Amino acid sequence: MSTTSTTSPDVERFVTDVRAHFADLDADEREELLGGLEADTADLVAERGTQALGDPATYAAELRAAAGLPPAAPPPRRPRAVGASVDRWFDGARRRWDAVATGLPGDPWGFAQALRPAWWLLRAYVAVQLVDLVLGNGSRGLGLDVLPSLRGYGAPVLLVAVVVSVQIGRGRLWPGRGGAAARVLLLVLNLVAVALTPVVATSLISHEAAVREAAWYAPSAWVDPGIITYQGRRICTLRVVDKEVRRVEGLRVLDVDAGVLLPMNTPGC
Amino acid sequence: MDSTQLLKGVLDLAVLAVVDDEDGYGYDVVRRLRAAGLDEVGDASVYGTLRRLYAAGALTSYVVPSESGPHRKYYGITPAGRDQLKTQRDDWAHFSTTVTDLLQGATA
Numbered sequence: 001m002s003t004t005s006t007t008s009p010d011v012e013r014f015v016t017d018v019r020a021h022f023a024d025l026d027a028d029e030r031e032e033l034l035g036g037l038e039a040d041t042a043d044l045v046a047e048r049g050t051q052a053l054g055d056p057a058t059y060a061a062e063l064r065a066a067a068g069l070p071p072a073a074p075p076p077r078r079p080r081a082v083g084a085s086v087d088r089w090f091d092g093a094r095r096r097w098d099a100v101a102t103g104l105p106g107d108p109w110g111f112a113q114a115l116r117p118a119w120w121l122l123r124a125y126v127a128v129q130l131v132d133l134v135l136g137n138g139s140r141g142l143g144l145d146v147l148p149s150l151r152g153y154g155a156p157v158l159l160v161a162v163v164v165s166v167q168i169g170r171g172r173l174w175p176g177r178g179g180a181a182a183r184v185l186l187l188v189l190n191l192v193a194v195a196l197t198p199v200v201a202t203s204l205i206s207h208e209a210a211v212r213e214a215a216w217y218a219p220s221a222w223v224d225p226g227i228i229t230y231q232g233r234r235i236c237t238l239r240v241v242d243k244e245v246r247r248v249e250g251l252r253v254l255d256v257d258a259g260v261l262l263p264m265n266t267p268g269c
Numbered sequence: 270m271d272s273t274q275l276l277k278g279v280l281d282l283a284v285l286a287v288v289d290d291e292d293g294y295g296y297d298v299v300r301r302l303r304a305a306g307l308d309e310v311g312d313a314s315v316y317g318t319l320r321r322l323y324a325a326g327a328l329t330s331y332v333v334p335s336e337s338g339p340h341r342k343y344y345g346i347t348p349a350g351r352d353q354l355k356t357q358r359d360d361w362a363h364f365s366t367t368v369t370d371l372l373q374g375a376t377a
Binding site for chain 2: 044
C-alpha cells in the first residue's frame, strides 16, 4: 500500500529537528538511520494530522534507543534553550489553533489557507510601497503610484519582492523555515505588513484623488501644453450654459493661476 | 500492567514477523503492527528497530522513489532474519507457555 505523500513544512521542520539529534553520526550512518523518515512522517501526518507529531527530542531519543545507539550528547547549540521554548510555544499555539479551526462548519480555515498566495503577493506589494514611501516618491512629497515608482526601478523591485515573498511563504527561503528566531521574525514582518497595509492604501487613495484633481486643474503639466484635456480626453470646444441651457457668451477660460488664457479651437483639434 | 514494557521485549520478534509476511516501509510496518492489536507501539521505536535489525543483517533494505514526495525505504527479511524469527518464535512460545502455566497455577 502506498499512499502518495508530499511533504508539508510541518513535516520538514519535524524531520529537520529530529535529524539535529543525530549530529554525532557521520553522513552515511545518519542516512541509514533516517532515510525514509520524511516519507514515513508524511504518511503519519496524512493519516493522523500534525498533532500526531510529538516532541522531536523525545522522538529522536526513542529512535536512538530502539536502534541501539547511546543517548545523544547534549546538542552543541545549548544557548538555544530560549529558542526551543519559543519553538514549543509556537508549536503549541499552532496545535491549539488547528484543534479549534478544524471541524468548523464550512472549513473557514481551509478557505483562508487557500488564500495564502494572495497574501504573499499583497505583502510584497505593501513592502515595496513602504520603501517607496520612505525612500522614493514619499520622501519627495509625491505620494504613491499604483505601480511603485522607486525612481524608475519600481517594476523590477516589485518583481523581486514578489519572488522572495512567495518563496518565503513556501518555506523555500529563510526565514520561512528554520529556528525560533526566524519564526519570530516572520511573525513580526507579517504583522508589520498587516498593520501598514492601511497606510499604503490611504496614501494610494489620496494620491489617486490628487492626480485626478490635478488632471482637472493643471493638465498642461503633462500633455501637449496647447491642448486642454479632461479625464484623458481633449477638449476642443468648451460650451458653457446657464440654468435654462442658454449659452453664456463672452466666456474666458483661464489656467489655475488665472494668468494664461487657455487656447480653444486650436487647429490640432 | 504497562504493556509498553512487555512490548519492548518482543518488538524485534513482532517486526520480523510483519516484514516476513510482506516487505514494508517504516510507517507501513507501524500500521500493520497496530492493525494486529499492538496499539501502543511507538513510531520511533519501530523505525529504530527496523534500522537495528537491518544493521544486524536480519533485514535488507531498498529505496523506492516517489514521484510526488520523498523516497520510501522498504525493508525485507534476509535468511539470517528468518532464522532469528524462527528461534525467537520458539523462545516466545516456550516463555509464554511457562508464564501462562505459572499464572494458572497461582490462581488454582
